[in-house]
Amino acid sequence: MGTFYNQLTLDERYQIQALSKLDFSAREVGRRLDRSNKTVSTELRRCPSGVYCAKTAHQNADINKRTASKNHRRTEDVIRQIDWLLGLDLTPEQIAGRMALEGCAQPISRQSIYRYIAYQQRRHRLPRKGKRYRQRKGAEAGVHLIPDRVDIDKRPAIVDDNSEIWHW
Template identity: 30%
Template sequence: MVRMEVSRIPKYRKLVKEDRILIARWRFEGYSRKRIAKLLGRAVSTVGREIQRNSFQGKVYEPLHAQSKADEKKERAWKAKQPLKNPQIYAYVLGKLRDGWSPEQISGRLKLEHPRDSSWQIGIETIYRFIYKKENQSRAWWEYLRRKQKRRRQKSGRKAQRTKIPDRVSIHERPGVVDKRKEIGHWEGDTIVGLGRKNGLHSAYERVSSLTRIQKMNSLKAEQASEAQLRIYRPLPKRARKSTTLDNGSEHVLHAKLKEELGMPTYFADPYSAWQRGGNENANLWIRYYFPKGTDFAKISEEEIQDVEWELNNRPRKRLGFKTPMEVFTKHLRGCSSC
């Protein structure tokens, strides 16, 4: 009778506590894995994996211990599917949103801080879906986003333009000295987009001193971006322009001009990894404080832009021991980094 009853169990059903009790009993009675599988109506591989994964210390198969291990695995899988149900992750994500971080920055930072714990690695889309979830609308978390859109655009309207950048060198091939922030001259660069994507700014951030340079772009074409970068770096001595790391925007396809004209190599961050240029991203947030989204830079004078640059470079920073970026940059140029 037992054989007939258990053989009717659907093969697709997951093992449950009763199955594990039967497996333990039949193993004790000396049944082979093949016979147990036949009695349960399951594949031999299913029974084999169950015994191998959930045995106590890898030797003794005890049904209650096996069920406990299976429950733990199920809970981990559930948390992985719904990471923001974890109160620690929830608090982290919400805290960073309040600090002005984008979902992209939060996702990237979590991967950096928890490289071996997949339960803490959350995709960008997961964070966006959580913010715009129907039951969360009353909390208005969308107000923490830079665009502050109450309703999210359809995904079809958010497709990124993929542009192949010639002679692109990955950030992972960048010399290790850049990461150590011991010598000046290694920069990060990005484009700040103006009203209607008609114009913008190129911002450059020096990694050691936090010095920020800004140049106007009359359009978002590659020629304008290249000219803006040359205007930023050409006046600097060679030791202060050793490299720059850019994002993957199409406006950077002429990046090789920096190396051709100034001997300055360029590197590119991974796609959707703005956190790899974290200093530049933070500088852009401050620039946006003065020039909010929707600014028409055609109406902004060069003098206004230089005033903002001066403000940013002459404000004391905690990271610099409350020295200003200009002070630190100047002292490094003089060969006195500890002054």
């Protein structure tokens, strides 16, 4: 099924730095850290100067992680605002539209709001409890629903005068 991917920690980066100064190969460093040699060699190639610095590499990795497209925009302020608007019985579509209209610092899409609600297991906070609207079929008014119905064109002329009670 594959292996679970973990980011390198700062401690592991310091170990890579120390072992690379001792001229260990990437394969040997990977064996000692229980990591792939490809992971270690990729990490060593990230240094622009050729000399590996663990602190700089870790800072660059954090910056890359924060600016990545997969990074979510759910900051604490956004979550507080979503919870408050859900308390007003607004739908995620209305919340996303309102945040965009008000010029929120980090606008969020309706789908991201739905994902947040599902992740927090708060479907009960949605107006229809997360269920889609189902249009009712066969419930329209018409001749077949009202017995002895007289069409509006065939009603007596006195009804148009509104002179009798109940004809208003």
